[in-house]
Every structure is written in structure tokens, then in C-alpha cells.
Amino acid sequence: MAPPRTASEPSDSYNQERQDFLAKLQVFHEKRGTNFDPDPRVGSKHIDLYYLYRTVLDRGGYDRVSDEKLAWRKLGQDFNLGANNLPALAFALKTVYYKQLAAYEIATVHGKEPPPKEILEDTTAKGGSLLTRTLENFRPSTRRETGALGNENSEASGDDGTPVRDRNESEETPGSGGRVTRGLRQAPPQRVLFQPDTQSSRQSSRHASATSHPPSSQQQHHQQGPRGASTFYNPASNSENASATVANFEPRPQVPLTLRPVITPGNNPKGWSRIEQARKMADGSGGGGGSLTAGRLILPGSGFDGPNIYVRCLCALKSGIRAEQDYALHHLVKISMERGDKYRFESFPGLAEALIERLLEVGSLFYEVNWQVSYMEDGSMPNISTLNGLYGTKDILQRIARLPRLDVDDNIHTEEFSRTLELINEAALTMRNMVLLEENALYVSELYPLRDFLSIALNLPNLDCVVELKHHALDIAEQLTKYMSFDETDPLYISLLAQLQSSDRGAILTSLRAISRISMNLEENNLLTGVPVSAVQNIMDWLLLNDEDLVSACLDFLYQYTAVVHNVDFMITNLQVEPLINQLIRLLGYGARMIEAEQVLGHPYKKPAPDDIAPLPQELQAQLEKLDEPERSSHWLRCLFEEDRDESITQIAMWQAYQARFTPMALQTGRPLLPAAEFIKNVSSTFAEKASAQVQSGPVQKFIIKGIRRRSVPVDFRGEEFHKCLWKTYGSTPCGEFFMDPVKMQQHILRNHLGATQLENGQFRNTVGQYVCHWDGCRRFHDAPAQKLAQLDHHIKVHLPPPPTLAAKHQTEKPKPSYMVPAPKKYLQFQVTMTDDRNDAAGIPLSAVLVLRNLARNLSKTETEENASKQGDVSWVDRLFKPVEPRLFEVMSHNRSLLVYIVDLLSAIRDS
Structure with a gap:
């Protein structure tokens, strides 16, 4: 983003973009008929409209910035408007954007028609919600008056549904402090008692001004001492400074006045007409004005805005007037x-009842009925259309079945039908939104007319136009059933069970949740009796679907259903339960993830030190011979020895091995070896951490190097181990030569062990013969020897070491001791299913194992099981769970999250 206007000049591209933007903005204002100021001022600063526009858009637009607390003040700081009277300057900056850029943002960015200028540019910038501002919902700020019905500026005021925040001083006034009530209240200014002038009054003003001096620091301290209501007047102490107080008096700074136009018939006809109408009604010249004047009542439109939006909606809904109810x-x-x-x-009070009355109007759209609610204590219902509001209508389903049905075409509706059904859907949606709050759900759960409406809505004709209303009714029932208890003859309970025969997935899912929540928050148990066989069969079949939400709802229902022994007896008598058990076992692994865990067997141990020094590979010796002393001896020591505080080696053995290896090279090149004494010192400096030269006491004293040991395999300068050739040529002893490069080892085997002839191009002649692999432990070609050398050559590659570049990637900065053998490890695989925040089992696997546990516990208590035991038949526990016991033990062994629940299930099976 281009920077704001500063002392430095912006770039040419930014200037061009700004000019194009201002040109488009000017054309927009000309079409709109509003004033356009391309270079507005806020205080002493010029505001770059292009930069302001892009800054506000980056923060979400005018409405988003206005909704954020103190956002315009932060923008004022970004524009360097100054810290003096920042609230007023920030509001002035907001006003610039409001009058110059707000309508342009709505039209270009949001693609909407901006509000008319009468409710945008011609009004104050106080507040926000420009995107939803219309002529119907916008009310300009007027004088605040409160009445008995509420406060217009309360939290619940405003037709736009947005609470307003009052201000003590108008932010429109540039000189005002602009303090809003959302901050802390400020203490009133302290007052200084008037001190009369005790000096002579003949002193001229010129003389007084010439001889007056600023008060001293002591006087200032005295004047700035404690003041206010707690200050006592002391003439003796205050008379001395009286003249200085008057002489140093400075008037308050002037504050510019806020000018407002006078309402006249020319500049504001609507406002003038309202004033005249209010004046006539106050004088008694209007209709019925005499009684209003005598009672001093204030009518809406004459300075009083009426009740807040909540009370207005409640009164309008209960008025019985169609237009008011629509509103x-x-x-x-x-x-x-x-x-x-x-x-x-x-x-x-009365809002819930008014909404229910509106909802009950749905019956007149499809039946020849007009439902009425009776709240008579005797429960008398004079006709079929009267509902019992105190105890509920027990025969509501029978009444619906007897009602004459209207002929409703689902394809074409009349305007009155569509409008009425739309308003009923709005009332149902309002009820559905409100019962999401637990307090509201508990409140309306005791209203029996709402239960009757739910039964009526769920039994409406199967038409497309009522699908939305049925879903709203099911959502309401889902929130209310937790506070209700039903028997199997309850109309709402029967209506919810009937939805399980529907083909609508949403209706099935919501009804299952509603049934599973019955009496969840009550002390009495939910028995779920009277569920039809077809409904239970459908639930068992839906477990086969790959629908997580539906399967979870079915398992919740089955968990509640199988907790009752009578229901379990009903299932095994009327249904085939074996497929259900198989599906529940399958769902134990739903969403399982395989995790591999490493288990260490035993402890690491140390290999014994070799008796002899490892032979030096030829390629390593060639590298060492190129070095000078003492670097050569240091590298030789690191390649053949390593640190070990528990081992030691004699100095003479180490020196003789070094001398035997490099003496021929020294004689040939004339470069002498390191003397013995210097060589021993170099050993201690090479292994400075642990190695040291010592004298071992005993019958024969030995000079040793303590803290090092021989390597079983030599390493190169980078610490990579060489690889030994394990080809057995002579007897049973492997070759033992070391190689780092796999190609050299391959050539070594072909040339030295197989006697192959190497050609001038480096390749070997593919001879014919009987070739067998003699690598230690390999039995390849022993039974059927290879007929050609190339066949064995391809096989030899499986014994070769990896290239050095690949092995180097796995080396750490400090290699571990080669003599430490790590403990053997075993890799175990186990399953992990869904868990909660406490790492406990959750989701579909948990629900499945709980249903299985209910069945295992209750099968032995059923009458069918007792009859089977009397007749000597196989028990239902063995019939259902014996075939799946291996799978249960497998889940117990591999699924850690379900371990506890599977153990409980197996214990229940054993006890049964």
C-alpha cells in the first residue's frame, strides 16, 4: 500500500492510481447529486482520499471499522492527526469517509445499491450498518425521551436489531471531548472559590498588567493544592494571593458553535409537517386533541419513539392485525x-403463546379446522378444533384423522396461501432459534399447546410445501424432548417414531436424535417402549450405510433402547439380531488408525575388545602415507582405535604396530617416523578426553595407554566404517580385507577369489564354468551352480556395502562407540480409534461397544433366555457372542482406546 502524504513525494504509479480514483469518485458523486471534496481537511491535515479508502477496505470496510471499538481513533493516529482532542478529530475523519467514500464503497466493493443521500450523506456519521440501512428501518437521531415502556437508547432499542451506545457529548462537535459512555465516567471539574481583590481599585489596568508577574512556584503549588468541596475558606491565607489570582485570570478558550439549520417548509417539508401536526395536537386542534392536552400524553411521532423493538413485536404479534403480525x-x-x-x-410474557397461536394457523391451510386453545380447568373441549392448553390433547392424532382435508395443489399456490405459510414458517423458525437457549427450551417444554402443534406439524400431508415447517418442528422437538417424558400412547412420541419410516434423511436424523434425548435431563428413565418392528429393522439396516452422522444417531438410539430388558427381549423375539452383532463388531474399528510402537527388549551391552589390531586397508594406507608427522600418527590412531575408559593397550604394542606399518614407506621416501616418546605423547593428545599414559604395577611393570581400545573394523577420516570381505576361499576363514567402495570390493572378489580376467576397458571376461557363491552364510548356487560368471556377478552385488555417499547421510556429528551393541527392538502395531480431549474412547466405536455391552448384560434377563434354558437350548449369549469372541480379543489386544470397554464387555459375556 502506498504511504500517506508525508514530506517525501509518493511514487509516480501511486499518483496515477490516485488521480484515476479521484476522477471515478467525482463522476460517482455527480451522478448521485452529492458534494465532492477531493482534498478534505481534518484539523490541520489534508486527507488523501485514495489512501483512506484503501486503508479502510483493508480493515474490512466502513461497517466493520465502525463496529470495532476505538477503530477510528486508531486510524486517526495512523494519519498523524495529533493527540490533542483525538476523539473529535477521529470522528471528523470518519465523517470524511462517510460523506465522500461510503456510498462509493457500497456500490463498487459490495455491489449493492447505496442508501439514498437523505439517510446517508445528509445525516450524521454516528453509528454504522450502512449495508442494511433502508428508508424503512432507519430512524434519524432525535431528542431522547424515556417513557414507561422502555428507553429508546437501551440495549434492546432500534428496529435494525443493533444496540446503540449513548454519548454524553456529540462527536459532531469539534470542540467537544467526544467521551463515550463505554469508557470510565470522568469526575466533574474542580471549582475554585472566588477570592475578591483586596488591593486598591484605583490601579489602572495598564499599571496592573505592567506590574503583574507570573506566580512563583510556591504560589503555584498553593494554587494547585487541594480544591473542591473539601477545601475550607481561610481569609488569612487566601487574601495574600487574591490579587495574583485575579491578575492571572485567563478566560476559557473559545469553542466553535455547532450550527444547525432551522426547519422550514422549504428545506425540510417532512420535518415541518411533523412539527405542525404535533403543534396542532398539543393545542387541541387535531382530532381528539382536547383529551390529550388535558392528560399531557406524548404520542409517537411527536418526540417519543415508542417502546423498544421487543415490546413492539410482542404487541404487534398479539394485536391480531395481519400487517402488524407480518412486521x-x-x-x-x-x-x-x-x-x-x-x-x-x-x-x-405472552410471547411464546402468541407464537404458538400463529403456528396453529397451519391447520386451516390443509384441513377444515381452526385450532383454538382452551385453558379451562375442567378440561372441557366443546368441539374437535379446541385444544387442551393445560393438560394437552391426548386424542390429537385421532382428531387429525377425522378432519376433512382441503384440496391443496402442491404445484400452484394462491398468493394468500403462500403468504400465510411463509409467516407460519417464520414463526416456526423464530421458535426454533429461541429454544436453542436452554432457558427457553425448559420454559416452553411445559406448554402443552406447543406439543400439540408439533404433533400437527409432523402429521401434515406429505407435500413439498410443508417440508421446511416439518424440519423446524423436528428441530424444536430435538431441543425439548430432553425435558419431557412420554409413554407409548403419547401423540408426539408416536409422531416422532413415524418419521423413521420417512425417506427424508434429515427428518430421520433429527427424529432419531429427538427420541434418543427423551427425558435426558429428568430423573425418570426413558424406556422407549412401543417402537414398531419396522422402525427397529430400519435402524439396524442403516448401520450398513457409510454415513457417519446417521450411524452415530442410530447407535445412540440403540444404546438407549437396549438398556431396557423388555426391549432386548422384543428384539431377539421379532428380529434377527445376529446381523446386528456383526455390524457392531465391524464398527469397533471405524476410523481406526494403525500406529507402530517400538519396544526395547533387554539392555545394550558392550562387545569384548579384539586381541589384535585390525589390518589397515590399502586405500586408507595410501591416504595416510601422503600425510606428515604428527598428523599421520593421529589419523592412524583414530582409524584403528577408539576411546573406552575401561580398556587399555600397551605402549610397546601400539608403537610396534605403527612402526611395522610405515617403516618401509619411511625408508623409501626418506621421511622419518615420529620417535617413540613423541608418539606416546601424541596418543594422549589425540584422545584427550579419556586416554592417558600410565604405568601398570605388578610382578612386571607395564607401560600402557589407559582409556582406548582396538577397533574391530577400521574407519576412514570421516568416521565411516570399512566393510569386510566375507568370501571364504581358504578353509572356513573369511577373506578379511576391508573396502569402502563397493566397486572395489566387487573387483576384488572377481579377480582374487574367482580368478576372472579383467579386460583393458575395466570389465571382466564372462567365462563359462561352475560358479558358486562362497560368501559367509550364503547358499546361493550351491545346489545348482551358475554356468556363467555374469550370473554370479549379478548375485555378488547383494553382498556389497552401500556407496559411501549414502552411508554418510546417516552419520551423526559424534559417532557412537562401535563396541556398544544396542538392545534388540521389537516393533508392535496397534489401532487407535476416535478419542476425546481426555484421550478416552469416543465416537462410533464407543457407541458400538456400549450397545454390545447392554446386550450382553440384558440377554440373560429376558424371558426368551429363560425359556431357552428350560428347554435346554443354546443360550442367546453364546449364540450371539461366541462366533465373534476371537474378534473381540483381537480388538482388546490391538485397540488401546477401547481396552477398558472391551474388558467390561468380555466380563459381561462371561458372567452371563
Whole structure:
């Protein structure tokens, strides 16, 4: 983003972009009929409109910035508007964007039609919500008056559903402090008691000004001491400074006045008409004005905005006027969605009943009925269309079946039908949003007319136009059933079970959740009796589907259902339970992940030190012969020895081995070897951490090097181990030569052990013969020898070491001792299924094992099991669980998250 206007000049590309933007913005304002200022000022700063526009867009736009606390003040700081009176300057910056750029943002960025200038540019920039501002929902700020029904500026005010925050001083006033009530309240300014001038009044003002001096620091301290209501007036102490106080008096700084236009018929016809109408009604010239004047009542439109939006919607919904009810439902949908956590039925008595009355109007759309609610104590219901509001209508399903049905075409609806059904859907959606709050769900769970409506809605004709309403009814039932208890004859319970025969996945899923939650928050148990056989069979079949939500809902139902012995007896009597057991066993591994764990067997141990020094490879000796002393001896020591604080080697043996290896080279080249004494010192310096020259006491004293040991395999300068040739040529002893390069080892085997002839190009002649692999432990070609050398050559490659470059990648900075043999390891694989935050089993596998556990515990208690034991038949526990016991033990062994639950299941099977 280009920087704001500073002392440095912006780039040419930014200037060109800014000019193009201002040109488009000017054309936009000309079409809109608003004033355009390309270079506005805020305080003493010029504001770059292009930079301001891009800055606000980067933060989400005007509405997002206005909703964020103190966001415009932060922008004011970014634009270097100064710290003096920053709230007023920040509001002035907001006003610049509001009048110059807000409508352009709505049209170009959001692609919407901006509000008219009468409710945008011609009004103050206080507040936000420009994207949703319309002529219907926007009310300009007026004088605040409170009444008995509520406060317009309360948290619940405003048709737009957005609470407002009041301000003590208008941010429109440049000189005001702009303090908002969301901050801390400021203490009132302290007052200084008036001190009369005790000096002579004949002193001229010129003389007084000439002889007056600024007060001293002591006087300033005295004047700035404790003041206010707690200060006592002391003439003796204050009279001395009275003249200085008056002489140093400075008037308050001037504050520019806020000018507002006078409302006249010319500049504001609508405002003038409202004033005239209010004046006529106050004088008694309007209709019915005499009684209003006598009672001093303030009517809406004359300075009083009426009740807040909540009370307005409640009164409109209960008024019985169609237009008012449409207005109420339109706003209740928005309020219940945006403020569902604060909107409670307890705070608005009658709201729930009014919504239910609106919902019951759905019956008149499909049947010749007009449902009415009766709250008579005797429970009398004069006709079929009267519902019992106190105890519920037990025969509501029978009444629905007897109602004459209207002929409704699902393809073409009348305007009145569509509008009525839309308003009923809005009332259902409002109820659904509000019962998501637990307090509201508990409140309406005791309203029996709502239960009757749910039964009516779930039994409406199977038409496409009522699908939305049925889903809203199911969502409501899902939130309410946790506070309800049903018997098998309850109409709502029967209606929920009937949804299990539907082909609508959403209806099935929601009804299963609602049934599984019955009496969840009550002390009495949920027995789930009276479930049809077809419904249970459908639930068992749905376990085969690859639908996680549906399978989880089915398992929750089965867990509640199988917890009752009577239900288990019903299942094994009327259904085939063996497929259910197989599916539950399959679901134990749902979503399982295989994890490999490493298990160490035993402890690492140390190999014994070799008796002889390892032979030096030829390629390593060639590298050592190129070095000078003492570097040659240091590298030779590192290649054939390593540190070990528990081992030692005699000095003479080490020196003789070194001398025997390099004496021929020294005689040939004339470069002498390191003397014995220097060689021993070099050993201690090479292995400085652990090695040291010592004298071993005993019958015969020995000079040893303590802290080093011989390597069984030599290493090169980088610490990589050489690889030994294990080809057995003479007797049973392997060759024993060391190689680093696999190609050289291959050539060594072909040339020295197989007697192959190497050609001038480096390749070997493919001769014919009987070739057998003599690598230690290999039995290849022993039974059927290779007929050609090339066949054995291809096989030899499997015994060769990896290239040095590949082996070097696995080396650490400090190699581990080669004599330490790590403990053997065993790699175990086990399964992990879904777990919760406490690393406990969760999800479908947990639900499946709990259903199995319920079956294992309750099968032995059923009457069918007792009859089978009397007749000597195989018990149901063995019949169902014996075939799957191996799988259960497998899950117990490999699934750690289900271990505890599988053990409980196996214990229940054993006890049964």
C-alpha cells in the first residue's frame, strides 16, 4: 500500500492510481447529486482520499471499522492527526469517509445499491450498518425521551436489531471531548472559590498588567493544592494571593458553535409537517386533541419513539392485525437469530403463546379446522378444533384423522396461501432459534399447546410445501424432548417414531436424535417402549450405510433402547439380531488408525575388545602415507582405535604396530617416523578426553595407554566404517580385507577369489564354468551352480556395502562407540480409534461397544433366555457372542482406546 502524504513525494504509479480514483469518485458523486471534496481537511491535515479508502477496505470496510471499538481513533493516529482532542478529530475523519467514500464503497466493493443521500450523506456519521440501512428501518437521531415502556437508547432499542451506545457529548462537535459512555465516567471539574481583590481599585489596568508577574512556584503549588468541596475558606491565607489570582485570570478558550439549520417548509417539508401536526395536537386542534392536552400524553411521532423493538413485536404479534403480525415476525426472525442468547421468553410474557397461536394457523391451510386453545380447568373441549392448553390433547392424532382435508395443489399456490405459510414458517423458525437457549427450551417444554402443534406439524400431508415447517418442528422437538417424558400412547412420541419410516434423511436424523434425548435431563428413565418392528429393522439396516452422522444417531438410539430388558427381549423375539452383532463388531474399528510402537527388549551391552589390531586397508594406507608427522600418527590412531575408559593397550604394542606399518614407506621416501616418546605423547593428545599414559604395577611393570581400545573394523577420516570381505576361499576363514567402495570390493572378489580376467576397458571376461557363491552364510548356487560368471556377478552385488555417499547421510556429528551393541527392538502395531480431549474412547466405536455391552448384560434377563434354558437350548449369549469372541480379543489386544470397554464387555459375556 502506498504511504500517506508525508514530506517525501509518493511514487509516480501511486499518483496515477490516485488521480484515476479521484476522477471515478467525482463522476460517482455527480451522478448521485452529492458534494465532492477531493482534498478534505481534518484539523490541520489534508486527507488523501485514495489512501483512506484503501486503508479502510483493508480493515474490512466502513461497517466493520465502525463496529470495532476505538477503530477510528486508531486510524486517526495512523494519519498523524495529533493527540490533542483525538476523539473529535477521529470522528471528523470518519465523517470524511462517510460523506465522500461510503456510498462509493457500497456500490463498487459490495455491489449493492447505496442508501439514498437523505439517510446517508445528509445525516450524521454516528453509528454504522450502512449495508442494511433502508428508508424503512432507519430512524434519524432525535431528542431522547424515556417513557414507561422502555428507553429508546437501551440495549434492546432500534428496529435494525443493533444496540446503540449513548454519548454524553456529540462527536459532531469539534470542540467537544467526544467521551463515550463505554469508557470510565470522568469526575466533574474542580471549582475554585472566588477570592475578591483586596488591593486598591484605583490601579489602572495598564499599571496592573505592567506590574503583574507570573506566580512563583510556591504560589503555584498553593494554587494547585487541594480544591473542591473539601477545601475550607481561610481569609488569612487566601487574601495574600487574591490579587495574583485575579491578575492571572485567563478566560476559557473559545469553542466553535455547532450550527444547525432551522426547519422550514422549504428545506425540510417532512420535518415541518411533523412539527405542525404535533403543534396542532398539543393545542387541541387535531382530532381528539382536547383529551390529550388535558392528560399531557406524548404520542409517537411527536418526540417519543415508542417502546423498544421487543415490546413492539410482542404487541404487534398479539394485536391480531395481519400487517402488524407480518412486521413482528419479520423482526423476530432476525432478533432470535442474532440475539438468541439474550432473548428469553420469561422476560416477555405472552410471547411464546402468541407464537404458538400463529403456528396453529397451519391447520386451516390443509384441513377444515381452526385450532383454538382452551385453558379451562375442567378440561372441557366443546368441539374437535379446541385444544387442551393445560393438560394437552391426548386424542390429537385421532382428531387429525377425522378432519376433512382441503384440496391443496402442491404445484400452484394462491398468493394468500403462500403468504400465510411463509409467516407460519417464520414463526416456526423464530421458535426454533429461541429454544436453542436452554432457558427457553425448559420454559416452553411445559406448554402443552406447543406439543400439540408439533404433533400437527409432523402429521401434515406429505407435500413439498410443508417440508421446511416439518424440519423446524423436528428441530424444536430435538431441543425439548430432553425435558419431557412420554409413554407409548403419547401423540408426539408416536409422531416422532413415524418419521423413521420417512425417506427424508434429515427428518430421520433429527427424529432419531429427538427420541434418543427423551427425558435426558429428568430423573425418570426413558424406556422407549412401543417402537414398531419396522422402525427397529430400519435402524439396524442403516448401520450398513457409510454415513457417519446417521450411524452415530442410530447407535445412540440403540444404546438407549437396549438398556431396557423388555426391549432386548422384543428384539431377539421379532428380529434377527445376529446381523446386528456383526455390524457392531465391524464398527469397533471405524476410523481406526494403525500406529507402530517400538519396544526395547533387554539392555545394550558392550562387545569384548579384539586381541589384535585390525589390518589397515590399502586405500586408507595410501591416504595416510601422503600425510606428515604428527598428523599421520593421529589419523592412524583414530582409524584403528577408539576411546573406552575401561580398556587399555600397551605402549610397546601400539608403537610396534605403527612402526611395522610405515617403516618401509619411511625408508623409501626418506621421511622419518615420529620417535617413540613423541608418539606416546601424541596418543594422549589425540584422545584427550579419556586416554592417558600410565604405568601398570605388578610382578612386571607395564607401560600402557589407559582409556582406548582396538577397533574391530577400521574407519576412514570421516568416521565411516570399512566393510569386510566375507568370501571364504581358504578353509572356513573369511577373506578379511576391508573396502569402502563397493566397486572395489566387487573387483576384488572377481579377480582374487574367482580368478576372472579383467579386460583393458575395466570389465571382466564372462567365462563359462561352475560358479558358486562362497560368501559367509550364503547358499546361493550351491545346489545348482551358475554356468556363467555374469550370473554370479549379478548375485555378488547383494553382498556389497552401500556407496559411501549414502552411508554418510546417516552419520551423526559424534559417532557412537562401535563396541556398544544396542538392545534388540521389537516393533508392535496397534489401532487407535476416535478419542476425546481426555484421550478416552469416543465416537462410533464407543457407541458400538456400549450397545454390545447392554446386550450382553440384558440377554440373560429376558424371558426368551429363560425359556431357552428350560428347554435346554443354546443360550442367546453364546449364540450371539461366541462366533465373534476371537474378534473381540483381537480388538482388546490391538485397540488401546477401547481396552477398558472391551474388558467390561468380555466380563459381561462371561458372567452371563
